[in-house]
Amino acid sequence: MAAAAGRARGSRGRGAVGLATELGAQRDVVARAPMFGRAVNFAVMDDPRPTAGPGAEAANGWTLMAVHAHPDDEAIGTGGVLARYAAEGVQTVLVTCTNGEQGDAMGGVQPGEEGHHPEEVAAVRLAELRTSAAVLGVDHLELLDYRDSGMDGWSANKDPGVFCNVPLPEVSRRLAQLMRHYRPQVVVTYDANGNYGHPDHIQAHRATVAAAESTGIPAKFYYLAIPRSGFLQVRQLMQASGVSTDDFDLPPDFGVPDEQITTVVDVSAYVGQKREALDAHVSQNQNFFFDRLPDEITTAILSRESFTLRSATNGSAREDDLFAGLRKETTRGA
Ligand SMILES: [Zn+2]
Numbered sequence: 001m002a003a004a005a006g007r008a009r010g011s012r013g014r015g016a017v018g019l020a021t022e023l024g025a026q027r028d029v030v031a032r033a034p035m036f037g038r039a040v041n042f043a044v045m046d047d048p049r050p051t052a053g054p055g056a057e058a059a060n061g062w063t064l065m066a067v068h069a070h071p072d073d074e075a076i077g078t079g080g081v082l083a084r085y086a087a088e089g090v091q092t093v094l095v096t097c098t099n100g101e102q103g104d105a106m107g108g109v110q111p112g113e114e115g116h117h118p119e120e121v122a123a124v125r126l127a128e129l130r131t132s133a134a135v136l137g138v139d140h141l142e143l144l145d146y147r148d149s150g151m152d153g154w155s156a157n158k159d160p161g162v163f164c165n166v167p168l169p170e171v172s173r174r175l176a177q178l179m180r181h182y183r184p185q186v187v188v189t190y191d192a193n194g195n196y197g198h199p200d201h202i203q204a205h206r207a208t209v210a211a212a213e214s215t216g217i218p219a220k221f222y223y224l225a226i227p228r229s230g231f232l233q234v235r236q237l238m239q240a241s242g243v244s245t246d247d248f249d250l251p252p253d254f255g256v257p258d259e260q261i262t263t264v265v266d267v268s269a270y271v272g273q274k275r276e277a278l279d280a281h282v283s284q285n286q287n288f289f290f291d292r293l294p295d296e297i298t299t300a301i302l303s304r305e306s307f308t309l310r311s312a313t314n315g316s317a318r319e320d321d322l323f324a325g326l327r328k329e330t331t332r333g334a
Pocket of ligand 1: 069070
C-alpha cells in the first residue's frame with residue numbers, strides 16, 4: 001500500500017502520555033538491536049564510500065535496495081518485501097533521503113502549528129525509523145540526511161535547502177555510491193509522479209533512476225504501484241464500513257492502472273511485522289488510515305505489495321517475486 005493511501009488524514013486518539021511511553025519502549029528496543037538475529041547497521045552517509053568493501057555483499061549474494069523519501073514510507077510502501085526478503089536471506093538496504101521534518105509532531109501537531117519544532121520532529125522520526133527498520137530485519141539503513149520539503153504546495157517547498165531543491169546530480173551521485181557499495185540486483189523506489197506528487201518522492205525517483213542508469217548495477221528496477229482498482233475498492237470498503245472518507249479525497253484516476261502492474265508480491269506471512277513497523281511510527285499514526293478499517297480489510301490490504309518493472313512497457317511480465325528470473329538456482333526461503 002502506498003503513501004497517499006496510507007497517509008490520508010484522519011482522527012485517531014492516543015494520549016500523549018501513552019505515545020511518550022511507547023516511544024520510550026521503542027528506544028529500548030533499538031538499544032537491544034539486533035532483532036530477529038540480524039545485525040542492523042545504522043549509518044549517516046556523509047562522505048564518499050569505497051566502491052566495494054568487506055561486508056557490503058550478502059552471504060548468498062542477493063541484495064534488495066529500497067530508496068524512500070521519509071521515515072514511515074519504508075513501512076507503508078515496502079514493509080512486506082523488506083521483511084520477506086530479509087527472511088529469505090536477501091541482504092536488505094533501506095535508503096531514507098530526508099529526516100521527515102515536515103511530518104507531524106507528537107500528538108498530531110502539524111507543521112506551522114504551535115509546538116511543531118522541525119528538528120525535534122526529525123529526531124523522533126529517525127528514532128521511529130530505526131525501530132521500524134529493525135522490525136523489518138533491514139540489514140543496512142542509510143540516511144542521506146536531507147531536509148523534508150513538505151507536501152506539494154507547502155511553503156517549505158521554496159526553501160532552497162530542502163531535498164527537492166538539492167541539485168539532482170548531487171543526490172544521484174550519493175545513491176550511485178551506495179549502489180556500488182551494496183551491489184543490489186533489485187532496486188525499488190517511487191514512480192515518476194512520486195506515486196502521489198510529493199516533491200521529495202519525485203526527487204527520490206529521479207535521483208534513483210539516474211543512479212541506476214549511471215551505474216548499470218540493478219538488474220531489476222521497480223516502481224511502487226498502488227493498483228487503481230485496489231484503491232477504489234478500499235474507498236468503497238471504508239464507505240461500506242461507515243468509515244469517513246472525507247480525508248480520502250483523491251482523484252478517481254489515482255493509482256496505477258492495473259494492466260501496468262507487473263509484479264504482485266504475497267507478503268501475507270509478514271503482515272504482523274509490517275504492522276509492527278507501522279506502529280513504530282507513533283508520531284505519524286494520525287495519518288494512517290489502516291486503523292480506521294475493520295481488521296480483516298486492513299490485513300488484506302497489507303498482504304500484497306504491487307510494483308511496476310521499469311523495463312516493462314506493459315503488464316505482460318506478471319511476476320510474484322522481485323527476484324524472479326535472477327535466483328532460479330536458489331531455493332525459496334533458503
Ligand atoms: Zn514520503
